[in-house]
Amino acid sequence: MSSNQELQDAHRTRLIALCQEVLAGRKLILASNRGPVEYQLDEAGQIRSQRGGGGVVTALTPIGQHVKLTWIASAMGEGDRRVAQTAEGRRLRSPFPNQSFDIRFVVSPKDAYHKYYYVFSNPLLWFLQHYMWNCPHAPDVDQSTYDAWESGYVAVNRAFAEAILDEVRGDPLEPVVMLHDYHLYLAGGWVRGALPQAIIQHFTHIPWPAPGYWRLLPAFMREEIGRGLLASDVAGFQTWRDVHSFLHFCQTFLPEVEIDFGASTVRYCGHVTRVRAYPISVDAANLLRTMRSSRVQDYVAKLQPLRTEQAIVRVDRVEPSRNIVRGLKAYSLLLQRHPDLHRRVKFFAFLVPSRTRIREYQRYTDEIMRTIDLINERFGQGDWKPIIVFLENNYLQALAGMSFYDVLLVNPVIDGMSLVAKEGPVVNTRDGVLILSEAAGAHDQLSGGCLSVSPADIEGTEQALYQALTMPLEERKRRADLLRSVVEEEDITMWLYHQFSDLRPAP
């Protein structure tokens, strides 16, 4: 663990030096829909702050430890709106000690925000980018979609651009602007229009599907999304698959661009955008510190007695793309085929409720719970319950669970990265085996150490579970060591390092 800390320190030193070189007097602006702090009104009407949730915030917060920046985010709830309206210039200092940066809220009219977030970004873009539409039947792109685009998605993106421009007004040098994720495909266009010398980067955290699937969107929407991204100097994606898909998207839908597949660049209106892959990662040293905390160790103490001989663990948001039901079916098949495993193997499912107001997500939760009940009824005996489920948002408990897996099952239908596949090997203490879907972005880096499964393949997943549970200890160790070292070499600091590295001016 000390070597890990040394590695991380070395990474950090490199990153800080690089940031100073790249910024060189430029202001750094970071923009994402969800910000690093959320303000909520409690029952007494008092405003309370808490750290923002979600992967984007977790990944980006460390930047503030290294460089000065302003973070621009949507005022999402009533608390954010209230705070933003009273703050001077809608700008405030983060109340958290490790967040040494300013936050500026973009306050959109509620109706516009609703259209932007709850109609256009989720579900339309989210479902599209995860191949999740049942295409013959949905979506119906109708007048309300057009309206959600124009007076929601376009309007809020424009408001982000205006907030960014307002932040840097009068600065001697144009800024470095980092835009994050599918909520903000368009903002870069207006920023580029006003600041031709700005350094703009956009990073897409979710998959970029094939052009054939993007045809579900009307042509003018696809084209504006493409042109918005091409206003960046660098368009970043999780994997080279996504990079290729984006280049192919440009080739298919933007006839006026010039694409160099070899160099992975797109020239549009005289401007060249580099298209790059930056697989997001975890903060390995910090994860290990958290693991040693008494709160996590209390959970370990609570969970340990529930273990039997071997533990299969999964940790997921309750999200249809995470493929939780097929994973359960594979486990059921395993128990059916191998009665000798009964009482010896237990499945721990740490599931985080998600988008609970959307019917599709409610139905998916019901289907999961029903499947678990059926399996527990069919195979349970006395005090042995084959599946233990925790349906709650409790990250520390899930980390505790990951510390003792023999098998970690991560089998999404498709996923930008699947960070849990990187967290697991870092925190696990048993040289457990990772079963990973080929359709997870993490598979590109981890395929040498994991057992690979095709996401729809219940038969193959059952075989992988059996192989993992019966794997000799030396092979487990060899694989686990490999996974750990890949994650530690390419940790979250290096994710940032590679991005800043590509923002350096050409020599």
Next chain:
Amino acid sequence: MSSNQELQDAHRTRLIALCQEVLAGRKLILASNRGPVEYQLDEAGQIRSQRGGGGVVTALTPIGQHVKLTWIASAMGEGDRRVAQTAEGRRLRSPFPNQSFDIRFVVSPKDAYHKYYYVFSNPLLWFLQHYMWNCPHAPDVDQSTYDAWESGYVAVNRAFAEAILDEVRGDPLEPVVMLHDYHLYLAGGWVRGALPQAIIQHFTHIPWPAPGYWRLLPAFMREEIGRGLLASDVAGFQTWRDVHSFLHFCQTFLPEVEIDFGASTVRYCGHVTRVRAYPISVDAANLLRTMRSSRVQDYVAKLQPLRTEQAIVRVDRVEPSRNIVRGLKAYSLLLQRHPDLHRRVKFFAFLVPSRTRIREYQRYTDEIMRTIDLINERFGQGDWKPIIVFLENNYLQALAGMSFYDVLLVNPVIDGMSLVAKEGPVVNTRDGVLILSEAAGAHDQLSGGCLSVSPADIEGTEQALYQALTMPLEERKRRADLLRSVVEEEDITMWLYHQFSDLRPAP
């Protein structure tokens, strides 16, 4: 029309000369699951023959007019089996005057055929290649899928290969083998193994989706499909989109191959496969002859009185990928927005029942009929019924309907080609407007003349309908002329010509 006939004659002359050059003493073997003749048992137990249905047979039958060939096909029903078992060498002469070739049936055990056709090819491959799976929930690839692959798909493909090898046993020269469609991805591998000098071509009639979507299949199945196709000298697809997808598929899943994206070739085990697009087409001159027949003219006479001022027409199999419901919704929106069109515009839907034993198709039929009833109830007045539907397999009646469209709506979610978009402009007599989905293969050739729509875009489709119905006559004529000439230049004979052309030995 005479100029069309001259053009077609010229095409045919070129094709015949080319075939002689390419074949040069080699036998020509054509293989497709469905053959050019189907034998059925009538109620009295007598065997009756009829022409095989489906697009593949229609497209390939004309080859027999030009060159000698043997056509290998599955014995699909009891009649085929009976005939095959009594025929010497399972080979027989086509009973139809324009089919001057031998037919040889591959007779598979019923159980194997069921697994190959009804479990693996349809629905699994068909749904996959049309992006039609609701991925978070289906398909479940389980033991029955593995079994359908091994003892169905692999077994029948192997039987096709054996039949081909048997046909050419002892011949001095190795044959030219043309394999058709998604039922026969693997057969080429065994043929190549036995006949290294054979000229093998495979043509895929349906779309080739992105690698990301192919991940729904287990790795070993995807890889065998890829390697099967790479046994060909030429792998043909409908469009360059499909070609690109296939190259990307090879790059993603077959690490041992070398891909040249510029030359569109794949090298595997020392053998080079050229990957090419051959957009399938129609026999324009023959279509016009059919239109002049008394049977079609009788239908025209029957349908004409049902027309009002303007007619919107669609012709489709009842197939979820054809997007029939969204087309109806767009029409409903048109009537809602433009009361002045009531009584003046009528929608003719010629729908052919399809796969009526599959629940998904039954449900889709119900949804279509329910939607039509709702629209007719809502907007109908007295003797004006906004939608007339013909739910029957009656090609000549549909041709008659196409002769008088003002607007032809072809809006599939995705489709290999959409031949109806090529038939319409040839047989239409009113310079009608074609509204065509960007996701139809035909869009690549016809985009200059059609109005383009994104398939999920009901709002945009309504706008296109209105634009088409109100288009000035000169523009209609200009577009219709363009469409007609594109189809006549690249008719079915040229489709064959381009394929044979690429089979010529390298100079």
